[in-house]
Amino acid sequence: MKRKILLALLAALLGLPCLAQFSVTSHQEGWENYPPEAVRRGYYFQKSVLFQMDDDPQMEEVILFGRDNGHWPEFDLFKFYYVIVDAYTHEIQYTSEGEYVTDHYELIVEDRNKDGKGELYVNYIKDGTFQVDERGYHMRAVRCHDRIEFTPQQKKR
Amino acid sequence: MKKFLTTLLVAVSLATTALWGQTPDKIRTMVIAGQDGSHWWKGACDAIKQILENSGLFTVDFCFTPGYNGDMAEFRPQFDKYDLIVINYGGTPWIEEVQQAFEKYVREGGGVVFIHSSVIPMENWQAWNDITGLGAWNGRNEKWGPYLYMKDGHTIYDYTPGDAGYHGLQHQITVVNRATEHPILKGLPVRWRHYKDEIYTKLRGPARNVEILSTALEAGRDEPLMWTVKYGKGRSFVDVMGHCGNDPNMIYSMTCSGYQITFLRGCEWAATGKVTQAVPADFPLEDTCMLRPDFKAPFNAFPE
Numbered sequence: 001m002k003r004k005i006l007l008a009l010l011a012a013l014l015g016l017p018c019l020a021q022f023s024v025t026s027h028q029e030g031w032e033n034y035p036p037e038a039v040r041r042g043y044y045f046q047k048s049v050l051f052q053m054d055d056d057p058q059m060e061e062v063i064l065f066g067r068d069n070g071h072w073p074e075f076d077l078f079k080f081y082y083v084i085v086d087a088y089t090h091e092i093q094y095t096s097e098g099e100y101v102t103d104h105y106e107l108i109v110e111d112r113n114k115d116g117k118g119e120l121y122v123n124y125i126k127d128g129t130f131q132v133d134e135r136g137y138h139m140r141a142v143r144c145h146d147r148i149e150f151t152p153q154q155k156k157r
Numbered sequence: 158m159k160k161f162l163t164t165l166l167v168a169v170s171l172a173t174t175a176l177w178g179q180t181p182d183k184i185r186t187m188v189i190a191g192q193d194g195s196h197w198w199k200g201a202c203d204a205i206k207q208i209l210e211n212s213g214l215f216t217v218d219f220c221f222t223p224g225y226n227g228d229m230a231e232f233r234p235q236f237d238k239y240d241l242i243v244i245n246y247g248g249t250p251w252i253e254e255v256q257q258a259f260e261k262y263v264r265e266g267g268g269v270v271f272i273h274s275s276v277i278p279m280e281n282w283q284a285w286n287d288i289t290g291l292g293a294w295n296g297r298n299e300k301w302g303p304y305l306y307m308k309d310g311h312t313i314y315d316y317t318p319g320d321a322g323y324h325g326l327q328h329q330i331t332v333v334n335r336a337t338e339h340p341i342l343k344g345l346p347v348r349w350r351h352y353k354d355e356i357y358t359k360l361r362g363p364a365r366n367v368e369i370l371s372t373a374l375e376a377g378r379d380e381p382l383m384w385t386v387k388y389g390k391g392r393s394f395v396d397v398m399g400h401c402g403n404d405p406n407m408i409y410s411m412t413c414s415g416y417q418i419t420f421l422r423g424c425e426w427a428a429t430g431k432v433t434q435a436v437p438a439d440f441p442l443e444d445t446c447m448l449r450p451d452f453k454a455p456f457n458a459f460p461e
Contacts, residue, residue, distance in 0.1 A: 071327055071402050073353060073409035135450060136409065 034063050035090050038083040043067050046080070050087055051109045051118040053150045059087045060150070062120055064107045069128075072136045075103045079128075082120060084150055094150050101128030103139070120148040184215045184428045187239040191222030191232070192248020196274055197408065201245050201401040204411040204452055205272070205420075211453035212421050214434070215241070222248060236262035241428035247274035250282060260284045264389030268427030270420075271395040276360065277322070288393050290367040290386040291360040293322025304361045307335065307372050307379035314364060321361040327353050327400065329446060330373045332382060332415065339385070340432040341394070341422045342370055349441040352413035352448060355400035356380070371419075383419060385426075392430060394423035414439045414447040435459055 034045060043065040053060035066080035079101055084094040101124055108121040123145055130141035188205055190198045202219060209215035218239075222232040229252050236242060236258055251259070263269055263284075271289055279285045280295040291305055297320070304315040332351050334342045356373055358380040366387040372379035386393040398416055401408045410416065418440055422432045437458035441447040449455070 071353075071407055073412075076326060136407070 034061075034083065034085060035092060038063065038085065038092055038095065039065060040081070043079075043081070046105050047107050049107055049109050052111075052116065053084055053109075053118050053120075054093070055117070056086070058089075060093060060118075061085045061087045062107065062109050062118075064105060066105055069101060072132065072139070074137055075139055078102050078105060080105060082122070082148070084120070094148070096122075096148070100124035117150070120150070122146040122148060183213075184241050184425065185239045186215045186217045186241040186243055186424070186428075187234060187236070188217055188219050188243045188245060189222070189234060190219065190245045192225055192246065193274055194225075194247065195403060196247060197401045197403050197406070198245055198247070200406055200408045201272070201399065201411065204401070204408050205243060205245060207452035208411070208417050208420060209243075209424065212434075214421070214425060222246070222251075225249065234258075236267060239267075241268045241270065241424055243270045243272065243424065244275045245272045247277050250279045256282055256284070260288075263288055263391035263393065266390035268391065268424075268429070269393050270424050270427050271393065272420075273355075273357075273397055273399040273401075276357070276362075276395065276397060284388075286362050287365060288386060288388045288391075289362065289395055290364055290384060290393070291362040291381065291395070293357055293360050294320075297321035297361060299361070302361055302363045304359060305364045305367065305369070305381060306360075307369060307381070312369060313378075319359070321359055322357065323359040324355050324357050325375075327355045327402075327410075329353050330356055330375075331443060332371050332373055333379065334371045336368055336370045339368065339370055341383075341385075341419065341426050343432070344436040345419070345440055346442065348443040349415050350444060350446045351398060351415055351441070352410060352446045354398050354410035354413070354416075355402075356382070357397045360397070383423070392427045394427045396420060396423060412448045412450045412452070413441065414449045415441040417449050417452065 046064045046066045048061050048063040050059045050061055063083045064080055066078045069077040069079045079099040081099050082096045085092055106123055109118045111118050126142035126144045130139050132139050188202055190202050206217045209217050220234040276289050276292045277294050280297050286292055299318040306313050330351050332349050334347050337347055356375055358375045368385045369381045370383040373382050382398055383396045400410050422434055426432050437454055439447045439455055439458050
């Protein structure tokens with residue numbers, strides 16, 4: 001009996017360092033897509049696009065995180081924010097302030113001013129406020145349009 | 158003699174008037190609700206009551222369980238006083254005594270209708286799983302039975318291991334009626350547009366004595382939306398449409414006329430085994446949603 005207990009303890013002692021090593025070297029799910037610190041609590045990855053966003057030859061990944069913010073008969077509402085990550089180092093280059101409110105997820109990254117760097121175009125509902133009729137139809141809201149042009153000086157951690 | 162004839166005439170007149178004025182028996186219905194963490198069950202109950210009572214065929218009583226922290230022993234519905242039980246419930250298990258009474262009620266010929274999230278709770282109650290036929294979430298997996306769906310017109314019993322239950326964002330969907338000769342669906346358009354709803358997929362369970370009534374195409378599979386189950390002498394009608402969001406009054410899926418009409422027909426069938434309701438003119442088309450926002454048939458639903 002004592003022999004069995006000793007063997008079990010020995011196995012446990014050997015197992016702990018092995019587990020620790022496994023934890024360090026094992027694959028971390030999701031890391032390839034986005035660094036965990038980019039994800040705010042309650043938000044989920046929605047979509048992303050690779051684009052050249054700065055002077056660095058490495059591409060950047062522009063990521064949209066969002067979550068449900070209510071359902072109505074003719075539309076849904078979401079909250080969202082953007083994160084721009086260096087596609088090679090996974091270093092966070094930019095995180096949008098606060099959250100936007102929208103009724104459809106949109107990730108538009110284009111180089112409209114032809115300077116070789118992309119701009120992120122954002123559509124959202126002003127202050128997240130809107131009006132509907134007594135049955136929840138016919139939404140009226142002020143739509144805002146913004147542009148995020150990433151430069152190294154804007155880097156945020 | 159004259160006095161006798163006058164008395165007879167009055168008696169016959171009174172009896173005729175009484176018989177003439179008598180309304181046909183309505184289907185006595187009990188709606189069970191009271192707990193559901195993901196749905197506005199009070200709004201759904203209000204809609205259910207209006208849909209049923211506005212049809213003129215049903216009377217509705219509610220029987221609510223205590224809240225989540227309440228004593229479930231207080232919940233003791235009298236099933237046998239009703240022709241039909243409508244379940245709009247997604248909460249904690251009923252006590253053993255109530256479970257047995259419910260099983261007995263259905264086994265001996267009672268009618269029961271399950272709405273939307275009612276296929277989620279009480280996953281460890283075998284008879285509940287048998288009466289609903291299919292379920293979702295709450296840890297259900299291959300141990301509960303196969304996935305059931307249709308593909309290329311065939312019914313598939315899929316024993317692939319995996320969790321039960323999935324839904325994406327709410328959306329409109331085209332419903333395809335499969336059992337077109339079933340009393341619930343007979344005479345209705347085969348394909349119709351259902352208004353915005355939360356569509357459950359990846360349902361699995363014992364799937365015994367199940368007849369799939371209608372499906373919707375989701376992720377390459379024709380997933381069942383409505384089905385019936387035979388349990389003992391009883392009839393069960395399950396309709397996983399009818400999501401009512403946890404935003405108050407978000408009961409728009411139930412405003413769909415197709416939902417209301419199939420629900421009414423399913424309720425009548427579960428209670429009596431037949432459907433006497435005519436097909437109304439406001440049933441949705443394949444590409445057009447139709448709504449009954451006041452939960453009653455419009456004045457021109459049944460043209461002469």
